[in-house]
Amino acid sequence: MRIDAENLIMGDGERIKNGSVMIKDTKITYAGESEHAPESTEVKSVNTIMPGLWECHGHYVGVLKLDFNQEFFTHPYHQAMRVAKDAEATLSAGITSVRELGGYGVFLKRAVQEGSVLGPRVYGSGGMLSTTGGHGDMHSLPYSVWAYLTKNSDSWLYNTVDGPDECTRGVRKQLRLGAEVIKFHASGGVLSELDNPINQQFSYEEAKAIVEEATRAQVAVAAHCHGAPGIKNALLAGVKTIEHGTFLTEDLADLMLEKEALLIPTRFIIDESMKMLDLLPDYAQEKMRMTADRHLEAMKLAIKKGVSIAMGTDIAGSQLAPMNRWGSNAKELQFYVEAGMKPMDSLVTATGNGPKTLGARAPKSGMLKEGYDADLLLLRSNPLDDVKILQDKTNFEAVIKSGKSF
Numbered sequence: 001m002r003i004d005a006e007n008l009i010m011g012d013g014e015r016i017k018n019g020s021v022m023i024k025d026t027k028i029t030y031a032g033e034s035e036h037a038p039e040s041t042e043v044k045s046v047n048t049i050m051p052g053l054w055e056c057h058g059h060y061v062g063v064l065k066l067d068f069n070q071e072f073f074t075h076p077y078h079q080a081m082r083v084a085k086d087a088e089a090t091l092s093a094g095i096t097s098v099r100e101l102g103g104y105g106v107f108l109k110r111a112v113q114e115g116s117v118l119g120p121r122v123y124g125s126g127g128m129l130s131t132t133g134g135h136g137d138m139h140s141l142p143y144s145v146w147a148y149l150t151k152n153s154d155s156w157l158y159n160t161v162d163g164p165d166e167c168t169r170g171v172r173k174q175l176r177l178g179a180e181v182i183k184f185h186a187s188g189g190v191l192s193e194l195d196n197p198i199n200q201q202f203s204y205e206e207a208k209a210i211v212e213e214a215t216r217a218q219v220a221v222a223a224h225c226h227g228a229p230g231i232k233n234a235l236l237a238g239v240k241t242i243e244h245g246t247f248l249t250e251d252l253a254d255l256m257l258e259k260e261a262l263l264i265p266t267r268f269i270i271d272e273s274m275k276m277l278d279l280l281p282d283y284a285q286e287k288m289r290m291t292a293d294r295h296l297e298a299m300k301l302a303i304k305k306g307v308s309i310a311m312g313t314d315i316a317g318s319q320l321a322p323m324n325r326w327g328s329n330a331k332e333l334q335f336y337v338e339a340g341m342k343p344m345d346s347l348v349t350a351t352g353n354g355p356k357t358l359g360a361r362a363p364k365s366g367m368l369k370e371g372y373d374a375d376l377l378l379l380r381s382n383p384l385d386d387v388k389i390l391q392d393k394t395n396f397e398a399v400i401k402s403g404k405s406f
């Protein structure tokens with residue numbers, strides 16, 4: 001099949017006027033100027049073709065609220081059933097690949113691959129590694145209960161580990177579940193009760209043990225970081241993707257450039273939370289207020305310094321949630337443009353830069369290029385004129401995943 005378009009947005013920052021993309025089975029066989037494109041019996045014309053979008057920081061957890069305590073007491077089977085619907089909403093919103101950083105992604109991947117569930121390609125982390133008392137601990141529970149629930153369980157959502165040996169074992173447990181990326185909390189967080197987002201979590205030795213074990217399996221490591229000490233520790237330990245990056249400084253931005261690390265800003269969750277602050281637990285409201293403005297400054301700084309950015313939202317809400325709902329992912333791009341990024345660069349964060357967040361396992365995806373996955377968006381208008389068009393499905397002629405149209 002050949003698709004002709006006024007605009008081809010290639011995924012690496014290039015644009016071709018009057019271009020064509022050819023697909024055979026699940027792969028792209030040609031992407032370039034129409035005048036050199038091979039003939040085809042089946043030709044379609046659209047305004048714009050671009051690669052399917054990458055969400056690089058999401059959670060398939062089937063939750064309706066941003067309250068860890070409440071959601072922990074919803075049955076996992078119940079949450080998993082909600083996730084099936086969220087997967088479908090993701091794909092219909094033009095997201096064809098998801099790096100899932102804590103949740104049911106490792107299982108969703110299998111269900112999507114076998115064809116049981118309609119959804120994007122999923123690269124899951126399994127459980128998030130956290131220190132005892134850290135961002136991924138449930139502070140209101142007695143420790144004995146928490147330890148019983150998590151220490152020797154499958155831990156596809158939470159996995160508290162302390163000391164380099166437990167860190168190594170924690171990574172191995174996630175690999176055993178099928179993790180294709182490892183996630184750990186290198187600083188405190190906003191939605192957890194007692195820890196401070198500014199403080200570092202995990203020592204250098206612990207972070208290093210996580211990175212080393214993941215690297216042996218050729219798996220990338222994502223570090224949740226707000227405070228500067230956590231960002232620095234993660235980078236020095238060899239982490240290549242910094243999530244949130246709230247207290248990024250000029251020096252740390254330079255260190256990110258030196259280490260060729262990517263920032264995944266997740267502005268979306270902050271924007272949603274600030275608009276609906278009363279839906280968050282009290283302690284989280286306070287921490288959200290404390291970090292929201294600083295986060296915007298950090299994002300502007302990263303854009304100005306030319307730090308590589310990949311689009312990620314921290315999206316987690318199921319379809320009946322009042323906020324932070326899967327399918328609203330593309331809103332993130334608007335925030336990048338508002339913070340000073342060129343529209344074309346914002347599209348690169350969600351296309352060509354997506355696979356880079358998976359390190360050595362980066363698939364051939366996110367670009368209009370021969371041999372790459374045939375994951376495409378066929379659009380009725382040009383997102384370079386306004387990236388907001390990607391938030392509205394009526395602008396989509398079709399979402400194509402693996403050569404099939406949805």
Ligand SMILES: [Zn+2]
Nearest residue numbers: 057059101314
């Ligand atoms: Zn997250």
